[in-house]
Amino acid sequence: MKSRTPKESYAISTHLVLPNETNLLGNLMGGRLLYWMDITAAIAAHRHCQRVVVTASVNHVSFERAIKLGDYVTIEAKVSRAFNTSMEVFLDVTVEAGLTADKVKSNDASYVFVAIDQVGRPIEVPQLVPETDLEKERYDTALKRRQLSLLLSGKISPESVPELRDLFMGKQK
Ligand SMILES: CC(C)(COP(=O)(O)OP(=O)(O)OC[C@H]1O[C@@H](n2cnc3c(N)ncnc32)[C@H](O)[C@@H]1OP(=O)(O)O)[C@@H](O)C(=O)NCCC(=O)NCCS
Secondary structure, three states, X not given: OOOEOHHHHOEEEEEEOOHXXXXXXXXXXXXXXXXXXXXXXXXXXXXXXXXXXXEEEEEEEOOOOOOEOOOEEEEEEEEEEEOOOEEEEEEEEEEEOOOOOOEEEEEEEEEEEEEEOOOOOEOOOOOEOOOOHHHHHHHHHHHHXXXXXXXXXXXXXXXXXXXXXXXXXXXXX
């Protein structure tokens, strides 16, 4: 299977924050942002493997600043690492203030998608070859995020990841 580069999976979406997407303070609801990120990330994952993909895990999302009614939210997504049947997609979110047009980084996030066949069985995906320094950094750190995600979802035990074991079981003598 031919390997691919992150830029081949690149996906971008821009959204205007409307009144029915905000809370009582006029800030974008976190769940709506997660939904937009999920769709943009799914497009990137699909571009990488050309298969039906499903969200397996939302691994890291932080809401560092409030996004206001009338702002434009831009979400950029690229596959950061492919494993066997799963892919990590890394997202960068920027916000453009509706009134001033100032653009600021809002947050980033990583999602995991699994490619599946016609009966919902996980199926192999192409490997990813990172090109830029940032892509290489995200590729390297994706392994730790995967171990943590699998640990938190109960798919692997703390004993199988010595680097993370102490976090969950206390320091071993
Ligand atoms: C995701 C899904 C296909 C995994 O199926 P499964 O039978 O558990 O398959 P496996 O345990 O073999 O895992 C398949 C891959 O997913 C990865 N994976 C599964 N859960 C994961 C998690 N929480 N975090 C990171 N990776 C995960 C596994 O590591 C494996 O990756 P690899 O093949 O690259 O090594 C299955 O659980 C599913 O269909 N879930 C529902 C998906 C969905 O509907 N999403 C929308 C939610 S509303």
